[in-house]
Amino acid sequence: MSDMITADLVDLDLSADTKEAAARALAQRMVALGRVTDLEGFLADVAAREAQMPTGLDGGIGIPHCRSTHVTEPTLAFGRSAAGIDFGAADGPADLIFLIAAPAGADDAHLTILSSLARQLMNAEFTTALRSVADAGAAAALIRGDETPEKVKAEAEAAVEAGPGAHGASDGVKDAASAPEGTAAAPGAASAGAAAGSTTGAAEAARDDTSGADERPFRVVAVTSCPTGIAHTYMAAESLENAGREAGVEVLVETQGSAGFTRLDPAVIAAADGVIFAHDVPVRDKDRFAGKPTVDVGVKAGINRPTELIAEVRGKAERGEVTAAASGGTPVERAGDSAEGYGTKLRKWLMSGVSYMVPFVAAGGLLIALGFAIGGWQVNKAPSVMDHFVWTQTGSWGALLFQIGIVAFNFLIPVLAGYIAYGMADRPGLVPGFVGGSIALTINAGFLGGLAAGLIAGGVVMAIQRIDIPAALRGIMPVVVIPLISSAIVGFLMFVVIGKPIASAQKAMTDWLNGLxxxxxxxxxxxxxxxxxxxxxxxxxxxxxxxxxxxxxxxxxxxxxxxxxxxxxxxxxxxxxxxxxxxxxxxxxxxxxxxxxxxxxxxxxxxxxxxxxxxxxxxxxxxxxxxxxxxxxxxxxxxxxxxxxxxxxxxxxxxxxxxxxxxxxxxxxxxxxxxxxxxxxxxxxxxxxxxxxxxxxxxxxxxxxxxxxxxxxxx
Known part of the structure; x- marks a missing residue:
């Protein structure tokens, strides 16, 4: 880890009693070395990241981190607290605190090094050595990888045997495994041990459950990601891989972190028996994992209870459970919690349509406005530029811009309806949504008609997708059957049933506005x-x-x-x-x-x-x-x-x-x-x-x- 961490960035007697004070104490060491240019600005970025999700981990670890414009180079500071500091972990305070500072434009090499540290934190020997190390330089060397946990542990044990005074004030911190009950090192070590014990027990149970299974091991592919993409992403990956080895399960993880990500081989995904998503930001290219038993959780669940997740996905595979969310989910579900209430989903469906419509609004509206500015207020009465266009006349250029803008505007209602349906039912909703939106435009149902068409189209497709279809017909469903049936139903409803009342309501609203x-x-x-x-x-x-x-x-x-x-x-x-x-x-x-x-x-x-x-x-x-x-x-x-x-x-x-x-x-x-x-x-x-x-x-x-x-x- 080169000079990312040095002895000057280590505090083995961190006296802070809150996570804010701990971050400040460690950040001040970074400022002293010129690694951070603005203490308050950097701490504000740390606090903003902490507000997204607590950075405490089971096992007595706190890992506050952020990307900040106030950081000059990737830097890591380490503090060890005798009393423990609350970083929001379920098992209590943390005694090992790592503050990771990454520049806003950190390069991939340094981010890869930071991810390596995150993986080391899942190694019990590594954390035990950090609790026993008595020298700041040795701690920095251990974190950099210049010293092995075994060597540090041996040196600590030798120091203990040498008697008091061998290492000064730091002698009070001993190997977590040998620390007497009630010492500062014991809580974190006990948590780590309990977690390891539960993992081992669950792993043995998993082996017993599959004693009669095929020789080929159960295969899981996983994706991990967190908002910053520096720490939790890689810690969850390491935790899942370790739990997989304990349970005799093949686990391959795609880490979607700040250092970029390498997609899992499609053949590996195809051969997988189940999928685990441990993420706090949307999984990129989630459709690759469609059609498999899936467990979808937050990234901290991947860190704290990996064995449970593996057992859960195995259970789903045995029961043949492949739900809509496991099949990839809709765009709205991919961007949030699939268990959200109907009101929240409705708002997101509508915002999905609006977000795709706004660029057409901006482009078309500005073109129309420029057309009026260049060609005058009569430009809307100009003939088609296909029939009449004079290169040297500003009026022709104004008419050209105006007519391009009108074409862009004509997409507004179809795009609104199409992408509302897309937010509800994914790609199968696009065709009936666009058809319904175009009909709304044709019958002058306007904005209200587009909203209705999008919601109807999405609902119709979702209803069709719930029908149990014979396996022989499933291949043509997305391409032929769903577009055909849904477009026919939406078209009938818009033309014959609800289109006219909506058009009347739109006209009434327009007349009311004109009369204001x-x-x-x-x-x-x-x-x-x-x-x-x-x-x-x-x-x-x-x-x-x-x-x-x-x-x-x-x-x-x-x-x-x-x-x-x-x-x-x-x-x-x-x-x-x-x-x-x-x-x-x-x-x-x-x-x-x-x-x-x-x-x-x-x-x-x-x-x-x-x-x-x-x-x-x-x-x-x-x-x-x-x-x-x-x-x-x-x-x-x-x-x-x-x-x-x-x-x-x-x-x-x-x-x-x-x-x-x-x-x-x-x-x-x-x-x-x-x-x-x-x-x-x-x-x-x-x-x-x-x-x-x-x-x-x-x-x-x-x-x-x-x-x-x-x-x-x-x-």
Missing amino acids: TGANAILLGALLGLMMCFDLGGPVNKVAYTFATAGIAVASPSDSAMKIMAAVMAAGMVPPLAMALATTVRGKLFTQTERENGKAAWVLGASFITEGAIPFAAADPLRVIPSAMAGGAVTGALSMAFGATLRAPHGGIFVVPLIGNPFLYLLAIAAGVGVTTALVVVLKGMRKENPQAADAGTTANATSAATEPKQPVAA
Whole structure:
């Protein structure tokens, strides 16, 4: 592990009593060696990673880690705690703490070395040696691989036999196996021993259960992954492989970590009897494992109870259980928990369609807006550029852009419906979804028709997939039978049964919007502003945005629809711009990391990327989100009151020339930004002054700042 860890990065008498204090103590060693440039910024990134999932492992191990822009080179610090520190492990506090710091652009070689350490932590001899080592240099050498656990253990035993004083203050830490009951080393060692004992017992039971099985061993393929892709990914792999050897099971693992991943050979997957997914981020190319008994769990389950997972997948194989989730699941299930409630799944299905639709909205809308800007407001009446196009006339170029944009817009409803169905039923849902969406477009059912078509198409395909089909017909089901039957059913329902009522509802809603004036329009603008700023790019934000874009997704949108689009974009720009301004005018109320995020928020806000405010909201939601909503409501209401219009669905300040009443529009944005900035400054100023924020780096305040709860979450 070369110089990734040295004696200066080892603390065998770590006195910290909390995980934040432990991270700070070890990080300060990294700062002293120039490995970390900004202590507070780095600790904020560590805290953000810890917030995703506790980093404590059974057996007395804590492994806080992160990738950070404040790290100059991959670095590992090690601390040993006599009292133990709570890192969230089920079996209690950790006495072995590893702090892993990886640069934001760490190279594959160093990440591979870090993964090697993670695998070593699953080796009981390695952890036992770390508990017994009496010298910082020897500990660093052991972690680097320059010393073997056997040699370190022998040296420790010799030191104990030599009597007190042989190694100074570190003599109090002995081999975990020989430590008297009640010492600091005992809890972790006992946990490791108990885990090893349960693993061995389960392995023996597994052998007994399969004593009459074929000579060929049971084969399992597994995939492990974690949010950072540095530690848990490889620890779970090592744990599963060790448990497989104990149980007489062949286990091959594909680690999808930060160092990239090498796909398992398709022949290996085909020959496997079962699959284990131990992951906290979506498994890449999950369809490769379709049709096999599958156990799907979080990555920590792969570390802590591998034998149970192997036994579970064997049981499923014996019973012939191949469920929808085991067959790969739908895209929504692959991105989350297959046991989520119906309401959560419905929201994700709808967001699946919206996420695929938005690029068509942006491309088509901007092309149409540019067409109007270049060719004038009569460009929508221009003849087809196939019949009339003059290279030297700006009007022809404007008509070309406009007509390309209209073609892109014509995909909105079919894409929305198709990918809602895709989110529900995977690829078989695409054909009926697109067909239903196209019918909705044909009968003028609009956005509501697209939603209905997508949900119906997905439901129909899911119902067909539940039918028990003879084996001889299964091969043609995805290609012929499902597309044929589902398209016919969806087409019948859209044309004959529900299409006309939905089209009537769409027309009524459009007429209502066109009739909005005065106070009603202002209230609508305020409501849309609140929605845009409520979750900063989340589902509620997307509902408001989709509502606005659906109104302008026609060749000749109404004046009301363009006012709604203007209000939505203006309100969406407020939160990041306000956070940027607040960090500029009252920087001492924010951490150094937040001040850095504030610089980026200027550009994000100006570009209508509301998500630029998420780091601030995640760190302090009770102050930031209400402030953002207040400013968004003001901006939305003023935009509607000023009569500002917008033909483009995106672009921020870069499409101001395409906005009706642009100066009043910018005034509305400025007013909302001012309201949000003022509220954030006042609310943050009312709390107890945070020394971490007031002084981004003083060592004198470092310890007290460690317990300060306000830690920004890295975007």
